[in-house]
Amino acid sequence: MSNDEDFAAAYREHYWAVSRYVARRLDGRTSEVEEVVAEVFTVAWRRRADLPASPLPWLYGVARNCLANAVRGHGRRRRLVDRLGNDDTVHGRHIAAGPDQETPGGWVHDALARLSAADQEVLRLTAWEELGIDEVAVALGCGRRAASMRLHRARRRLRAEIDRVHPALAAGAHPSNPSKEHGHG
Amino acid sequence: MADELELLRRANPVPVDAPHFGDGPLDHHAERQLNRLLHGQTPGSRSRARLAWGLVATAVVAALALALVLGGPNTPPAVAAPRPLVVRADSTPVPLQLLAERAGQDAADGSPRLRKGTHVLTWSMGMAEDKPPVTFAEERIVRWKADDTHTELVVATDPRHPGRPVLSDEDGEPRLVADGHVISRQTFGPSRSDAPPESAPPHDPTRLRAYLQEAGYSDTPLSTPQLLDSVDVLLDHWTLGARENAALVRLLADAEGLRPVGQVTDRLGRRGQAYVYDGSGAGRMLIMDPATGAVLGLESTATVAEPEWGLRAGDVMQYSAWMR
Numbered sequence: 001m002s003n004d005e006d007f008a009a010a011y012r013e014h015y016w017a018v019s020r021y022v023a024r025r026l027d028g029r030t031s032e033v034e035e036v037v038a039e040v041f042t043v044a045w046r047r048r049a050d051l052p053a054s055p056l057p058w059l060y061g062v063a064r065n066c067l068a069n070a071v072r073g074h075g076r077r078r079r080l081v082d083r084l085g086n087d088d089t090v091h092g093r094h095i096a097a098g099p100d101q102e103t104p105g106g107w108v109h110d111a112l113a114r115l116s117a118a119d120q121e122v123l124r125l126t127a128w129e130e131l132g133i134d135e136v137a138v139a140l141g142c143g144r145r146a147a148s149m150r151l152h153r154a155r156r157r158l159r160a161e162i163d164r165v166h167p168a169l170a171a172g173a174h175p176s177n178p179s180k181e182h183g184h185g
Numbered sequence: 186m187a188d189e190l191e192l193l194r195r196a197n198p199v200p201v202d203a204p205h206f207g208d209g210p211l212d213h214h215a216e217r218q219l220n221r222l223l224h225g226q227t228p229g230s231r232s233r234a235r236l237a238w239g240l241v242a243t244a245v246v247a248a249l250a251l252a253l254v255l256g257g258p259n260t261p262p263a264v265a266a267p268r269p270l271v272v273r274a275d276s277t278p279v280p281l282q283l284l285a286e287r288a289g290q291d292a293a294d295g296s297p298r299l300r301k302g303t304h305v306l307t308w309s310m311g312m313a314e315d316k317p318p319v320t321f322a323e324e325r326i327v328r329w330k331a332d333d334t335h336t337e338l339v340v341a342t343d344p345r346h347p348g349r350p351v352l353s354d355e356d357g358e359p360r361l362v363a364d365g366h367v368i369s370r371q372t373f374g375p376s377r378s379d380a381p382p383e384s385a386p387p388h389d390p391t392r393l394r395a396y397l398q399e400a401g402y403s404d405t406p407l408s409t410p411q412l413l414d415s416v417d418v419l420l421d422h423w424t425l426g427a428r429e430n431a432a433l434v435r436l437l438a439d440a441e442g443l444r445p446v447g448q449v450t451d452r453l454g455r456r457g458q459a460y461v462y463d464g465s466g467a468g469r470m471l472i473m474d475p476a477t478g479a480v481l482g483l484e485s486t487a488t489v490a491e492p493e494w495g496l497r498a499g500d501v502m503q504y505s506a507w508m509r
Contacts, residue, residue: 124193
């Protein structure tokens with residue numbers, strides 16, 4: 001297949017996955033999600049010669065950069081920055097479930113929001129995009145070992161924040177050693 | 186209790202089966218964007234989004250185009266697809282390195298200066314399945330003021346055929362309008378940005394290269410077609426000064442595959458030196474002022490026929506001509 005055909009196939013297969021990726025980071029504002037996703041695929045089109053055989057993690061990497069540019073940049077993006085800074089929903093506080101319920105919501109997002117952007121991203125890629133560690137490495141543009149290390153540390157820090165947000169949970173059964181989870185995917 | 190990853194999984198704000206973003210066939214918007222990408226035009230400016238209408242155009246639209254091309258009113262409308270620029274057979278190609286030297290000398294006094302805003306004429310092709318393509322021509326002027334407000338005026342016009350009606354699709358439906366018809370006139374409140382292409386382009390080649398890379402949303406050095414895309418974006422935002430022109434020519438002189446072919450007369454009657462890049466799917470011709478190195482225009486032509494869209498090899502898909 002040509003680059004163009006590969007690109008078209010990847011577009012059709014992963015358009016909605018990329019849309020979800022962006023929506024998770026923009027709190028699902030449909031109109032802005034579409035705009036950013038359009039940018040993601042425009043950049044991907046220009047770089048289609050680099051499209052790997054398993055394109056989804058690579059597309060997530062492109063999307064990550066587009067979102068970073070969106071936060072830095074112009075016009076619409078300036079508005080995004082304002083919202084990212086001020087809108088509670090971005091930080092998941094719109095999700096009502098409390099720590100005493102089985103379905104976690106806002107308080108998990110609160111715990112996540114206390115971590116560095118890099119920690120947040122490796123955790124989201126693993127939990128929300130359900131990537132394995134090799135795929136996380138592609139999305140982050142780093143090696144497998146580095147990705148594994150980042151995830152290990154990020155999990156540990158998330159656990160600490162969860163315990164801090166809701167100490168009662170700390171008394172419960174702690175998870176298994178995070179380092180054993182790296183076989184995921 | 187579940188581990189932290191499981192807690193986070195349960196707090197996924199947009200699960201796989203989310204109503205707006207669940208897996209399934211592409212919607213109309215996504216399908217349209219894919220077609221736009223595959224057929225050689227990238228979104229980013231109003232004119233380049235133009236192709237969109239063609240992909241959803243109805244038979245009525247195509248019939249209108251046919252009527253305009255074949256039958257037509259008494260005054261022939263200016264809707265026929267423009268022909269590619271022709272290189273003068275007896276002209277001598279000027280290498281970009283030489284042009285870069287000239288531009289450097291021209292920039293010695295720093296005049297003219299960089300100005301935010303643009304003045305551009307564009308011809309963009311709209312295509313419909315199994316119908317002949319049509320071309321829209323419009324002029325766009327963006328002026329910024331000292332208080333960081335700006336105005337944008339867009340009119341339908343084809344300077345090659347003054348006074349003749351032209352096609353416009355301002356409401357999403359192509360229709361014939363008078364030459365000079367105002368498509369939009371807008372005033373924007375104050376805005377500032379520190380990111381390309383809104384931020385001022387540097388006049389140092391190395392920094393300009395990084396600027397164009399950022400404007401092109403690329404993590405890696407730009408290929409030549411990517412570089413030309415970014416130049417297009419840059420010139421749709423800024424009217425370059427002599428120093429920026431010099432830096433840009435220096436960059437272009439290092440671009441792989443961009444070769445001088447000789448002299449052309451552009452659609453505004455200006456003489457320029459043409460530089461061609463033979464890409465897959467679309468070929469580009471960059472037209473540059475032989476004395477100052479200013480980019481006068483950029484032409485994109487189809488290199489392969491797409492019968493489904495009525496596109497023939499050699500058809501001009503997009504043409505922009507920038508002015509001071």
